[in-house]
Amino acid sequence: MSVPDVPARSAGVIHDLGFRHYDGPRLGRRQVVRALFVESTRGAYGLGRSTRSKIMPFLLLAAVTLPALVVAVVLNVTGTASLGIGYAAYPISVLPLLSLYVAGQAPALVSRDLRFRVVTLYFSRPLRREDYVRAKLAALACATAVLTCLPVLVLYAGALLAQLPFWAQTRAAAVGLLGCLLLSMLLAGIALVIAAVTPRRGLGVAAVITVLVMLTAVQGILQALGQDQGNAGLEHWSGLLSPFTLVSGLQRWAFDAPLEDLPDPPGALGGWVYLAVALAVLAGSYALLVLRSRRVSVS
Amino acid sequence: MTTIEVEAVSRWFGNVVAVNDVTMRIGPGVTGLLGPNGAGKSTLLNMVGGFLPPSTGTVALDGRPTWRDEQIYRGVGLVPEREGMYEALSGAELVLANARLHGLPDARGAARRAIDAVEMSAAADRPLSTYSKGMKQRIKMATALVHDPAVLLLDEPFNGMDPRQRMQLMDLLSQLGEQGRTVLFSSHILEEVEQIAGSIQVMVAGRHAASGDFREIRRLMTERPHQYVVRSSDDRALAAAVIAGGSAFGVELRADPAGGGALHVQAADVGRFSHALPVLAAQHGVRLFEVAPEDESLESVFAYLVER
């Protein structure tokens, strides 16, 4: 069918169809990193993702906080003089739940990005590899920190309501919270490194849990063995093996936290070794993640 | 000779209706399932293939419902759209494994014939992880053909194929159709369907929009009333002339949101209208600034077919 000639439609011309190029001010690298960080942190609790992905994080949050709530309530009702469980000891008591949380969320944060190479899209923006790693690490650490700190805060609130001595409780809670923060960073680092090298999500979850559970089990066994054999060295150095005992060991050494059943860094150097190992784990996981993100190719 | 019978079938996922009251019979030969993306073609193919139950209605092969009946696969070959495969194997090993799973007496021979039919003999011994997308498609075809099925279901088989591979596949499908098999494939590209499909089923937004011979559908499409937008120096005079001249069903003077106005013409006979318009304009001293068709997209064609 022939249509009469129309001026605007001659061959070989690119038409302005109204596509608007953005010429305005753009936010800088900082804001890009911040946006990635915020989105990842929210994603670690399923916010901004499907409804299904909210179940596990919130379930675990409830499971972790519930015992603390019970203890706080019992404390207020029965009026005993002290909390049944110390602030610093709480994370270890809910160890499996914390492990499950990072095991579940770390692959959700990085496995898909790396496997399907969505990361390359990130890097074509003003986002450097180090920024990506920092944002993801910080996000998982913060998300885990919520999980670890919330019960401690609940306990603290309960203690204050029960009118236990203010400064003693505050000091103990502060020690506990510091420990929670360090623990969150350690767990986030370890989990992300493992998740970054296991492409499939299911395998990533299993791998993180395997590592964390194995470390904890081995540490516990070595500690028990040391106690049985009267081998104090074995008993107290075993704490280096698991991030949980690493943190509790530091709390005992630096702040004299009441954690009798857990390893105590021995001798004059023990505490410094513990500290060095903790920092090495943090630095090492950062470096490994940067290395991994550099090795992602485009095709 | 196998017939696919789809009877008043609907399928919904929560609030989304993917297939909406579709009825069709598909017999031997090559049939194209045509429709834009999201029309429900894949869903329908999955139901015919026995991997999705219809929410209402029945899907049957020669009278046997396809859902939960693994024996239908004796005579049905499926070429899925997804690329998931056992990457560690080679192409030949995958086809051979499929032949053995069918319980074929001469598995090796059947596998070799299938690989030759899709022209993959040269690359068959390389691992699947090294294959390009087109090669994977062809190996998928081989796995579907290895047991000589009477029915072949293909979901967007020409995706990712270069022109030469596409020609080869079209030849293969035409041959299979001529052998009396029932070949049903889906596509959203008119030209692909046009070249090999004897009959076409058109689906739009889950509804069965049109069916029949391709030429018939093409004729229906070209005979539909066309919409034109005309901008001229005197729209009203032109409108009166066009209506008086008789080459249009109706005219509408609509104010343009951008300013000015435009004449919307529903032309009955495109040929007549396009000859008549300049003549009328010249006769009444009207300058034509713009004449453009308003509904040339495939979507509007489909939409028109749906409304019928």
Add this chain to the structure above:
Amino acid sequence: MGPGAVIARLTVSGLLGRRRAAVLVVLPLVLLVLAGVFRAVGGQDLRTAVLLLSTLGLGTVVPLLCVVVGTGVVGPEIEDGSILYLLSKPLRRSLIVLSKLAVAVATSWALLVPSVLVAGVLLVGTAQRLAVAYALAAAVAAVAYCALFLLLAVLTRNAVVIGLLYALIWETTIAGVVPGARVLSVRQWAYAVAEAVAGDEAVRQGVDSDVGLTTSIVLLALVTGLASTYAVRRLRALRLGGQE
């Protein structure tokens, strides 16, 4: 090569990818290394051997490995759609499930039984039939675990997490605290088998279970059978395609 063997071969090719194999090997290796360390440090002590084989062996290594293997024989195939190649054949779904279960059990046994045996022998030699007791317990636990986790993988995409929740939270924490719940724990049934085989001294040192032997064996068989049957039913009605 019959269809069952072909299914097994396809399953194995998918299961033993590099990363998964690494995780699978690490677990029994840790058990062996620790057994070696214990032997070097502590000599042959029955109590520590029981502790190690119970908590680390049956309590951690066995369920973790079975989660990876049990979900790995069918989960990835469902996730990327390659299970279509098995389902679009005139094969009985029970054959598919049983072939995959066989691969899972064979892989777990190959990894678990020798390592538990060697660990036990390293720790206490052949005293008290401890090594054999725990190896047998690991074997029966593996069968039930693999059937359960295979079913989970057919049911949901989050099979690994749920399997881990069961193995780590339920069996360790809840079943450890709530006495009634212990009847519903594969680990306790496995302990009962170990208790039956091990010598009396070992039983006194802690190789015991809260569940009786007959009950345990019945429950193990029941769980395996029910899980497999339900997996077959769900596989028959597996939906592919449609909405992702």
